[in-house]
Amino acid sequence: MKKIILKTFGILLVAILLLQIPVTMAADSVNDLKNQQEENEDKIEENKQKKEEITAEKNQTISEVEDITTQIEDYENQISELNTKISELNTKIEESEKKIEEAQAQYDEQKELLDTRLVVAYEQGETSYLDVLLSSENIVDFISNYFYISELATSDTELMDSLQKEKEEIEKAKTDLENSKRELDTSKAEKQSITTQLEQTKSEKNAKVSQLTQDEQTIQAQIDELAEANKSLDAQILKKQKEIEEQLKKQQQQKPSGGSSNGGTSTGGGAVSSSGFIYPVPSGYTRITTGVTYSSGQYHGAVDFGSGGINGQPVYAVADGIVVTAQNLTSSYGTYVIIAHYNGLYTLYAHGQRGSLRVSEGQSVSQGQQIMNVGSTGNSTGPHLHFEVRTSPGTYSCRQNPMKYLP
16 A cells, blocks of 8 residues: 555656656746847847947037038138139229329320420520520510420429329239239138038048948847847747746646645745735735835836845745746846746746845746845845736736735
8 A cells, every 4th residue: 555655656746747847948948038038138228329329429420511511601602702802803903904004105105205305405405495585575475485484394294203103003002902812812722722621521521421320220220130039039938938837737737735836845924815925025024115106106017025124034936836037137137036826927026135046947936935035136226125926928018016916
């Protein structure tokens, strides 16, 4: 009889182990898929950050191109104004040259007449004017001839002086105009040189914008590809989760009554809710510091147990199940565990102490079994246990109000 009992127990034990193997493998497979998803998400975030940096650089470059375009337009307007001034100066210079020619012609003509009179006077001797005076018939004629001679000499002198002065003034005005023209030509050349440099810079900036646009498109394509890969992984995870749930049901049916799912010791206790859950922390530390929504009204999707002195306290599995995930992250949940339960629910325990994990992926756990210790790892501002309840298939979007399932 004793042999029969031992044999029967052995068969049951082997059956349980055989049923547990596929669950363990499925859990490991889900964990691998989720790890791949997390890697993809990390790459997506990294690429998004790169894209944001490239976009910011592109926008800055576009702004620089716009500034350069404005400068080019400004310089082109200045060059256009200079061209107008140069054209006006050329017209004035031509007019001055024409005036100088006319003044020179008048000067030469008057000088020739004066020279002719001087030569005649010289050839006739210094008494020419005296002869004119002595040939006067009377005193009236004498006085008339005297004033005529006097006025003629004065007129010739003043005319020559006036012509010479006008010529000099016109030549000076022409010189000033030509100097101004040279200055404008120099200024125009400088502005044209700057415009050429700006055009080259603008071309380089536009080329950079084009390159950055291509980089943006390349990175966006990578982001889209990773997102599509994660969608595919989601489908695979859902399939594996269903396999786990099916195996959990079979395992629950084959589980000996009153026995532990893994033969471990249940150290937790306390009241059990209608959902079959106990509190995940010792009875003296069940005070909830943050509910399912934050004080801001934003959805939290979890409850935080943060009583004084909770740091280092044990964290318990709220019900029997299979460990789907047990990891140590440097951010997000930090050290955390996800358990799939026989009732189709999933529970998540986060921010445990680094190195305090007592379970691993695929392991069966019993209600009240310690899985880690309360800590403050990952995205945490102080020691507390972040606790979530999720419906099938246990993804982030399936979070529920944990208070509905706790005692």
